[in-house]
Amino acid sequence: MKTPDGADTGSAARRTCAFEVTFDGRQVEALPGRTVAAVLWAAGITSWRTTRDGGRPRGVFCGIGVCFDCLVTVNGRPNQRACLVPARPGDDIRTQEGTGHED
Amino acid sequence: MRTDLAVIGAGPAGIAAALAAARRGIRVALVDAAQGPGGQYFRQPAPGLRAEGAAPRHGRRTWARLRDALAASTVDVRPEHHVWCVERESGGLTVHALLGPEQRESVELRADAVLLATGGYETVLPFPGWTLPGVVTAGGAQAMLKGHLVTPGHTVVVAGTGPLLLPVATGLAAAGVRVAALVESTDPARLPRHARALAGKLPEAAGYAARLLRHRVPVLTRHTVVRAHGEGRLTGVTVAALDARGRVRPGTERLLPCDALAVGDGMLPHTDLAQTLGCRLDGHAVAVDAEQRTDVPGVWAAGEATGIGGAALALAEGHIAGRSIADRLRGTTPDADAWLPAARARARGRTAAAALHALHSPPAHRGDGVPDDTVICRCEEVTAGAVREALTLGAGDTRTVKLLTRAGMGWCQGRMCAPGVAAVTGCPPAPARRPFARPVPLGVLAAQYDRTAPPDDRPRPEEGPS
Amino acid sequence: MSESLTCDVVVVGAGMTGAACALYAARAGLDVTVVDRGPAAGGTTGAGEGNLLVSDKAPGPELDLALLSLGLWAELAARHGADIEYDAKGGLVVAETPEALDGLRTFADAQREAGVTAEPVPADRLHDLEPRLAPGLPGGVRYPQDAQVMPALAAAHLLNASGARLLTDREVTRVLRARDGAVCGVRTPRGDVHAPAVVNAAGTWGGELASRADVFLPVMPRRGFVLVTEPLPPRIRHKVYAADYVADVAGDTAGLLTSPVVEGTAAGPVLIGASRERVGFDRSLSLPAVRALAAGATRLFPFLSDVRAVRAYAGFRPYLPDHLPAIGPDPRAPGLFHACGHEGAGIGLAPGTGLLVAQALTGKTPRLDLAPFRPDRFPRPAKEAAR
Numbered sequence: 001m002k003t004p005d006g007a008d009t010g011s012a013a014r015r016t017c018a019f020e021v022t023f024d025g026r027q028v029e030a031l032p033g034r035t036v037a038a039v040l041w042a043a044g045i046t047s048w049r050t051t052r053d054g055g056r057p058r059g060v061f062c063g064i065g066v067c068f069d070c071l072v073t074v075n076g077r078p079n080q081r082a083c084l085v086p087a088r089p090g091d092d093i094r095t096q097e098g099t100g101h102e103d
Numbered sequence: 104m105r106t107d108l109a110v111i112g113a114g115p116a117g118i119a120a121a122l123a124a125a126r127r128g129i130r131v132a133l134v135d136a137a138q139g140p141g142g143q144y145f146r147q148p149a150p151g152l153r154a155e156g157a158a159p160r161h162g163r164r165t166w167a168r169l170r171d172a173l174a175a176s177t178v179d180v181r182p183e184h185h186v187w188c189v190e191r192e193s194g195g196l197t198v199h200a201l202l203g204p205e206q207r208e209s210v211e212l213r214a215d216a217v218l219l220a221t222g223g224y225e226t227v228l229p230f231p232g233w234t235l236p237g238v239v240t241a242g243g244a245q246a247m248l249k250g251h252l253v254t255p256g257h258t259v260v261v262a263g264t265g266p267l268l269l270p271v272a273t274g275l276a277a278a279g280v281r282v283a284a285l286v287e288s289t290d291p292a293r294l295p296r297h298a299r300a301l302a303g304k305l306p307e308a309a310g311y312a313a314r315l316l317r318h319r320v321p322v323l324t325r326h327t328v329v330r331a332h333g334e335g336r337l338t339g340v341t342v343a344a345l346d347a348r349g350r351v352r353p354g355t356e357r358l359l360p361c362d363a364l365a366v367g368d369g370m371l372p373h374t375d376l377a378q379t380l381g382c383r384l385d386g387h388a389v390a391v392d393a394e395q396r397t398d399v400p401g402v403w404a405a406g407e408a409t410g411i412g413g414a415a416l417a418l419a420e421g422h423i424a425g426r427s428i429a430d431r432l433r434g435t436t437p438d439a440d441a442w443l444p445a446a447r448a449r450a451r452g453r454t455a456a457a458a459l460h461a462l463h464s465p466p467a468h469r470g471d472g473v474p475d476d477t478v479i480c481r482c483e484e485v486t487a488g489a490v491r492e493a494l495t496l497g498a499g500d501t502r503t504v505k506l507l508t509r510a511g512m513g514w515c516q517g518r519m520c521a522p523g524v525a526a527v528t529g530c531p532p533a534p535a536r537r538p539f540a541r542p543v544p545l546g547v548l549a550a551q552y553d554r555t556a557p558p559d560d561r562p563r564p565e566e567g568p569s
Numbered sequence: 570m571s572e573s574l575t576c577d578v579v580v581v582g583a584g585m586t587g588a589a590c591a592l593y594a595a596r597a598g599l600d601v602t603v604v605d606r607g608p609a610a611g612g613t614t615g616a617g618e619g620n621l622l623v624s625d626k627a628p629g630p631e632l633d634l635a636l637l638s639l640g641l642w643a644e645l646a647a648r649h650g651a652d653i654e655y656d657a658k659g660g661l662v663v664a665e666t667p668e669a670l671d672g673l674r675t676f677a678d679a680q681r682e683a684g685v686t687a688e689p690v691p692a693d694r695l696h697d698l699e700p701r702l703a704p705g706l707p708g709g710v711r712y713p714q715d716a717q718v719m720p721a722l723a724a725a726h727l728l729n730a731s732g733a734r735l736l737t738d739r740e741v742t743r744v745l746r747a748r749d750g751a752v753c754g755v756r757t758p759r760g761d762v763h764a765p766a767v768v769n770a771a772g773t774w775g776g777e778l779a780s781r782a783d784v785f786l787p788v789m790p791r792r793g794f795v796l797v798t799e800p801l802p803p804r805i806r807h808k809v810y811a812a813d814y815v816a817d818v819a820g821d822t823a824g825l826l827t828s829p830v831v832e833g834t835a836a837g838p839v840l841i842g843a844s845r846e847r848v849g850f851d852r853s854l855s856l857p858a859v860r861a862l863a864a865g866a867t868r869l870f871p872f873l874s875d876v877r878a879v880r881a882y883a884g885f886r887p888y889l890p891d892h893l894p895a896i897g898p899d900p901r902a903p904g905l906f907h908a909c910g911h912e913g914a915g916i917g918l919a920p921g922t923g924l925l926v927a928q929a930l931t932g933k934t935p936r937l938d939l940a941p942f943r944p945d946r947f948p949r950p951a952k953e954a955a956r
Contacts, residue, residue, distance in 0.1 A: 017151065031151060031152055032149070032151025032152070033138075033148075033149025033150055033151030033152050033251075034149060034151070034152070034251045034253075035250075035251060037247070037251075038247060038250070038251030038252075038253045041247065041251075041253040041254070041255065042251075042253045046236040046237050046255065046256075046336050047236035047335060047336060051484055052484070053483075053484045054484055056234060056484075057235075057236050057335050057336070058234065058236060058481075059236040059237075060236075060239055060243060060247065060255070061234075061238070061239055061240060061243060061481070061519070062224065062225065062239075062240050062242070062243045062519070063239060063240060063242065063243025063244065063245075063246045063247050064143060064224065064242065064243060064246050065136065066224045066515060066518050066519070067240075067481065067515050067518065067519045068482060068513070068514035068515045069234075069481055069482075069515075069519075071514070079514075080204075083243075083246075083247075084136075084204060085204045086138070086149075086204055
């Protein structure tokens with residue numbers, strides 16, 4: 001994933017306050033203020049949900065909290081909109097399957 | 104908590120209204136779902152990214168002026184308030200908002216007046232593959248870039264129709280993404296017809312065009328994306344030329360490899376809160392009078408909620424609304440001459456918006472060409488074939504199609520699929536009622552019941568007067 | 570464009586009751602035309618939960634009609650079950666207090682006498698049936714005959730199966746009467762439909778349609794809200810509600826009377842329903858009503874507190890003053906038949922109603938005594954009679 005030309009200032013932030021989260025158990029670097037979706041995009045991840053009926057992969061679509069396609073499980077709580085929820089140090093982010101609730 | 108005016112939405116319209124009212128001594132609370140004011144248009148990089156320098160170029164001076172004015176004002180800015188309902192009560196209006204990213208707790212804000220500056224959202228007409236990861240709305244790509252300095256891929260195609268595509272394509276190119284093509288379905292030959300109405304917009308468009316040229320972005324007009332390819336994620340799109348009636352010209356298809364597609368076919372206003380309040384709509388937009396008043400007492404509306412028209416129009420409408428509210432709350436009749444410059448800007452903005460709308464209407468026969476196995480409702484995974492079948496079962500409107508297919512019953516409540524359902528069925532597009540503007544935990548509603556109805560007063564069937 | 574049609578019977582109303590009337594009339598060999606002022610399933614049918622219940626009905630004519638209908642629903646499901654999302658899930662009525670449990674058991678004893686299967690469930694067995702039910706409830710009664718359909722799909726598919734001609738977006742402006750007073754068809758803005766019989770299956774609009782045939786039938790709307798949650802895996806197996814509901818159905822109180830009916834659906838969302846208010850045709854959201862629904866549902870199923878409501882919708886139950894429907898021929902207008910006023914039970918009672926109407930249309934002896942459902946049982950108020 002590209003980091004656009006804000007990268008210079010972004011790397012200033014990176015040096016001082018980058019933190020770690022995990023996505024399906026693997027470590028991913030996050031910058032403060034970024035949403036879960038932005039953190040995952042920056043790590044090259046574009047899909048973190050599978051649909052209820054078809055099991056199809058989904059990620060960000062509208063990017064502003066309207067479409068609910070980017071639903072994700074964060075710290076055990078399913079159905080959070082990745083494009084709205086800020087990432088926090090140590091977040092356990094997991095791919096959400098179906099309703100996000102265990103059958 | 105109680106205030107004179109609650110402004111819902113801290114974009115251009117909401118900020119302008121809040122400032123205009125606060126300057127006239129009105130107590131204003133400005134609520135917004137985001138972490139800070141600005142809305143979609145003035146969206147700023149998250150403060151933690153320390154990337155002020157990477158802030159969007161457009162409107163930078165306007166934003167600096169609004170931001171500083173807001174900081175110097177008495178406006179009570181309340182970020183991370185997700186308003187789910189505005190309720191009319193005898194003593195005024197109550198704004199119900201879920202707090203923070205958790206959205207588990209709800210607060211109430213009582214006000215004598217409410218301004219709905221709820222903005223709009225982008226529409227995308229469906230095509231095969233549009234649910235693949237890597238396909239995002241043009242506005243979504245822009246929001247992620249502006250707010251978080253991230254992009255959806257290395258090679259992007261920007262497609263659809265409307266004035267948003269140019270800034271999105273130039274923004275992505277400036278961020279170092281290869282823009283493989285800008286695919287616009289509108290025929291530029293239609294432009295001269297609207298040149299006079301759009302005169303004010305032309306310098307801005309010319310600026311974008313120059314930047315496209317500098318980044319060597321190929322522009323394909325009268326073209327559309329007919330299919331997105333990929334398995335787990337996007338690997339390319341097929342684009343094709345359109346004939347004069349908006350149908351794909353056979354034999355013109357070609358594949359553009361890409362790992363991201365930013366697509367948009369226009370915008371729709373957010374009218375959920377207005378509809379639940381009982382405000383009259385005009386088509387898809389909240390109907391307002393010359394003072395930006397809705398037909399519900401105490402409720403004003405401004406910006407995209409009253410019709411898609413862009414930031415300049417929203418600023419003018421918001422300013423007028425704020426001044427009208429300040430006068431009306433004092434019991435005086437406003438003098439419209441006092442805001443003549445804003446009224447003129449509003450008139451120009453509406454003329455330009457109407458011209459842009461006419462210029463960028465999506466291809467007329469777009470729905471016909473959608474194959475039966477294409478998903479239309481992304482939430483409930485309802486296909487075009489199922490939607491068409493509902494017509495044979497007696498559906499003649501989008502509500503009945505929803506009842507018979509579930510298209511529009513999912514998480515997004517039809518915001519994403521409504522234009523597609525209308526296009527595929529030929530049913531007239533009609534705004535759906537959404538009593539909750541966003542999902543509300545049942546525990547929040549139950550707690551309000553426990554608080555508002557003490558056990559002894561709760562209506563119980565056995566205890567009710569017979 | 571004007572057209573003129575002739576058939577054996579015109580059914581006014583393309584909701585669930587109209588669909589059932591069309592189906593059984595067509596099966597009896599009649600040529601049927603269904604006319605609706607809107608689309609199919611556009612009225613109360615499209616706003617209901619699809620309850621097929623015996624559990625909430627006291628012995629009497631409505632329960633007899635419900636038992637007849639549930640048998641017919643099972644027959645219909647053999648052919649259309651998947652299309653209409655028929656689910657014979659059963660009902661579980663719980664009591665929230667020992668006193669309510671006594672009342673519920675007494676009620677169930679009487680129902681059993683009338684042919685209902687009602688199985689007492691002691692407190693320690695409730696969670697075998699509904700694992701997520703709140704702890705501490707004193708007991709309940711299970712009703713295996715209670716079932717569910719998706720009402721809009723049921724109406725649309727049964728209309729389709731009837732083979733009847735469906736004319737939507739056509740408001741009946743007049744029920745046509747011959748010189749001798751006999752009904753001879755309906756008038757719509759797009760032409761007349763001629764028939765020697767007209768069935769009023771117009772739901773909440775049934776009173777207005779009756780007046781267009783110059784007869785009085787006081788059908789009134791009773792608003793109900795339903796809350797719909799985010800999609801969940803199957804977690805609630807039955808139609809579950811508190812015993813208060815039983816007292817509610819016949820409640821004559823104006824104002825809000827709410828008790829929670831909670832159930833899962835094939836599609837995933839949980840439905841929470843059954844608020845009851847007399848406020849005319851006001852569709853606007855009532856937060857007090859939906860708050861009461863949420864409070865009742867989370868009291869029965871505490872796990873729902875963290876589950877989100879994604880929407881709420883209102884519907885209008887068509888009710889008559891004595892809370893029984895009007896079914897059968899109208900002696901005041903020969904050729905006019907009624908099939909409306911089922912209040913909140915219209916989906917459940919539809920097939921029985923359709924069968925009874927078809928039997929009346931073809932001169933057969935109806936399966937049930939129609940006397941309690943006589944459409945002319947309400948005297949016209951003095952003020953109106955004077956006009």
